[in-house]
Amino acid sequence: GIQVEQSPPDLILQEGANSTLRCNFSDSVNNLQWFHQNPWGQLINLFYIPSGTKQNGRLSATTVATERYSLLYISSSQTTDSGVYFCAVEPWAGGSYIPTFGRGTSLIVHP
Amino acid sequence: DGGITQSPKYLFRKEGQNVTLSCEQNLNHDAMYWYRQDPGQGLRLIYYSQIVNDFQKGDIAEGYSVSREKKESFPLTVTSAQKNPTAFYLCASRDRGQVGELFFGEGSRLTVL
Numbered sequence: 516g517i518q519v520e521q522s523p524p525d526l527i528l529q530e531g532a533n534s535t536l537r538c539n540f541s542d543s544v545n546n547l548q549w550f551h552q553n554p555w556g557q558l559i560n561l562f563y564i565p566s567g568t569k570q571n572g573r574l575s576a577t578t579v580a581t582e583r584y585s586l587l588y589i590s591s592s593q594t595t596d597s598g599v600y601f602c603a604v605e606p607w608a609g610g611s612y613i614p615t616f617g618r619g620t621s622l623i624v625h626p
Numbered sequence: 627d628g629g630i631t632q633s634p635k636y637l638f639r640k641e642g643q644n645v646t647l648s649c650e651q652n653l654n655h656d657a658m659y660w661y662r663q664d665p666g667q668g669l670r671l672i673y674y675s676q677i678v679n680d681f682q683k684g685d686i687a688e689g690y691s692v693s694r695e696k697k698e699s700f701p702l703t704v705t706s707a708q709k710n711p712t713a714f715y716l717c718a719s720r721d722r723g724q725v726g727e728l729f730f731g732e733g734s735r736l737t738v739l
Contacts, residue, residue: 516685519668548728556663556714558730601668603728611676613684614659614718614728616668 517542517606521617528592528624536587536620538602545612546605547578549587552619553598561587561600592624628653630731632717637736639711645704647734649717658700659718659728662686669716675700704736711738 518541528534538547549561562569562576564585569576573592578585589596599619605612630651639645649658657676661669671684675694689708694700700719704711717731 546726550730556716556733556735558716560727560729563727603669611674611682613671613674615671616661618666618668 517544517604517615519602519604519615519617521600521602521620523620524618526620526622528622530592530594530624530626532592532624533588533590534592534622536589536600536622538585538587538604538617540583540604542583542606544580544583544604544606546614547580547585548603548614549576549585550601550603551596551598552601558601589622592622594624594626597622597624630717630719630729632715632731632734635732635734637734639736639738641738642706644706645711645736647702647704647715647717647736649700649702649731651698651700651719651731653719653721653729654697655719655721655729656697657720657722658694660684660690660692660700660702661716661718663714663716663733672702672715711736 520539522537546565550558564576564578566580573590575588599621601619603614603616633648659674660672673692675681691703715734718728720726720728
């Protein structure tokens with residue numbers, strides 16, 4: 516099956532710093548999403564981004580599907596950005612597109 | 627409010643007991659998914675359903691069962707055959723089975739004693 520690798524696995528920042536999270540995938544995919552898992556476990560949708568670049572406030576994302584990677588940028592980080600960031604990609608598998616997750620990047624932002 | 631409701635949020639069971647986790651959505655979504663998350667791990671797919679009365683096994687279906695009798699409901703049963711059932715279970719749905727954003731419920735945390 517498809518391999519989804521996220522880096523770095525862990526990241527510690529001081530409030531106000533910028534960061535880049537990366538998602539590499541081993542095969543062609545149809546869709547790609549970025550999620551933030553909050554301390555209570557819920558996954559919050561950040562970006563639905565099969566290709567191109569999107570921005571939402573301090574967050575932006577870029578997917579280069581032909582080179583099989585996506586980047587999530589967090590600028591001016593805040594303590595509320597802490598949590599785990601997942602990317603989910605969708606390869607074609609047996610007749611359907613199946614969302615497949617990476618292992619996540621755990622982010623801690625200190626005040 | 628439209629959304630995905632999972633219940634219960636926390637559940638404790640003894641070994642050997644079957645457990646059913648509820649997932650209900652009022653978003654009129656066609657596709658629904660069950661994922662399992664272990665500490666420090668990503669999400670692994672248990673079962674998914676693209677349409678009512680049809681469902682497919684995911685990567686880790688052994689020891690689990692599902693049904694999809696209604697569009698809005700996709701319950702997951704964790705059977706006694708599941709060797710290590712303690713985990714965080716997440717239900718998701720989306721509008722059309724092949725494209726579109728995936729949305730998640732708040733999760734159910736199962737602990738088997």
